[in-house]
Amino acid sequence: MPSAALDGIRVIDLSRVLAGPYCAMLLADYGADVIKIEQPGSGDPTRAWGPPWLGDQSAYYLTANRNKRGLTLDLKSAAGQGVARRLIASADVVVENFLPGALARWGLDYATLAAGQPGLIYCSITGYGQTGPYRDRPGYDFMIQAEGGIMSITGPADGEPHKVGVAIVDISAGLFAASAILAALHHRDRTGRGQHIDVALLDAQLGWLANVASNYLVGGEPPARYGNAHPNIVPYEAFPTADGYIAVGIGSDAQYRRFCELAGRPDLWDEPRYQTNAGRVAARAELITRLREVFAARPAAEWLAALGAARIPAAPINDIPTTLADPHVRARGQVQAVAHPTLGPVPQVGPVARLSETPATVRAAPPMLGEHTDAILREAGYADAQIDELRRTGVI
Incomplete structure (x- = not known):
């Protein structure tokens, strides 16, 4: 040794x-x-x-x-x-x-x-x-x-x-x-x-607390609960597919544009408010409602394969036994x-x-x-x- x-x-x-x-x-x-x-x-x-x-x-x-x-x-x-x-x-x-x-x-x-x-x-x-x-x-x-x-x-x-x-x-x-x-x-x-x-x-x-504390110290707005969502990035949360949830983290405008292309939804990119992360954060509730409908149309495995091929971060939501056996x-x-x-x-x-x-x-x-x-x-x-x-x- x-x-x-x-x-x-x-x-x-x-x-x-x-x-x-x-x-x-x-x-x-x-x-x-x-x-x-x-x-x-x-x-x-x-x-x-x-x-x-x-x-x-x-x-x-x-x-x-x-x-x-x-x-x-x-x-x-x-x-x-x-x-x-x-x-x-x-x-x-x-x-x-x-x-x-x-x-x-x-x-x-x-x-x-x-x-x-x-x-x-x-x-x-x-x-x-x-x-x-x-x-x-x-x-x-x-x-x-x-x-x-x-x-x-x-x-x-x-x-x-x-x-x-x-x-x-x-x-x-x-x-x-x-x-x-x-x-x-x-x-x-x-x-x-x-x-x-x-x-x-x-x-x-x-x-x-990292960025959450910094958000408050800089912006003065008390942080809220977002469930699985991210306070600063949209879309960045769990989405229900046709047969279960997946985690999706779209961290850049380029990734979001690729997502709209692979999803066959150019309208979700053509809307100017959605083309920047700041705009997507401002329109969070509206956009997430539309995206949930998109994700629900295909099964999890199909989404994970497509997102992975497009270099868009996504993952299955595993339980502990599945994770430890991975x-x-x-x-x-x-x-x-x-x-x-x-x-x-x-x-x-x-x-x-x-x-x-x-x-x-x-x-x-x-x-x-x-x-x-x-x-x-x-x-x-x-x-x-x-x-x-x-x-x-x-x-x-």
Whole structure:
């Protein structure tokens, strides 16, 4: 195997549920040695978030914990805090998602640790960040989607607000956190100094409002819900065909003209208002009504073939089973399996980014609760008798 991009980097993962574990998993995919620390007896709450189950492991837990080693540790105990400090002393990165100030009570906050370990990179992922009037509120993906505006622009135009179908705030916060950690590692390579990274779920959600936020900041018009349509481009939405929906994204005037030609509807181009995107946006309701009649006249497969031949973006609207079975998805290695010591093959969605020299890999199944506790503690210098005593007293 080629060497991994993050070979030699050790990460202590003190996080739970999704945003933090997903961030740490991305670093593990790139080769970091990630040690996941969990509460003895219960572990990450997602271990109980089933069905579905693979054996006794929930599918949710299996989502974001591959390529890690697992250790149980009671951080509320003085002995557990001592073990954590010893492990962190050998680490480059800490990822945590406790409420602001919680870890300070145990001497595991950035200020305390960095005093003796100035190269430490410490990433805190919380609902609202380390500062501001909401800092002490717990953060949950659904609530952040509601409070952060995304639900106000998601769902049918005349229906109720909708959340995104996956925990996209958690996932995007994990992505922002991982990229910030990589930037901090580069900075440390140049200066020797670590730093504290503050990632808020609310900030992450605002960050990926992107053009929608810009539309409001520039234009002053509150964004509306458009269902599957685009606020700035027409036609760019789902259309019903004779036998099901397809997604069509006509992103330029030239594409729109080609569409009118292949549809046999020159009248839809000859109308001057329709010849520019700005005109089509202004005439959205009228034009979309006419286009829906056009698309309804032919089956989906016929439309997809014709649009593809004309280089007009269009796609079937697949369900999840169809997507995961797609031959292109499979050819890209986006569905993989990794061996588990008790469950057999564990299916996984593979790493996204392809690095030609240091590829990300799926090497190890998500750890069972405390699976690597003894090995990790021995590496840290604990004798077997000390490990036995930690176990006897419930610290591990």
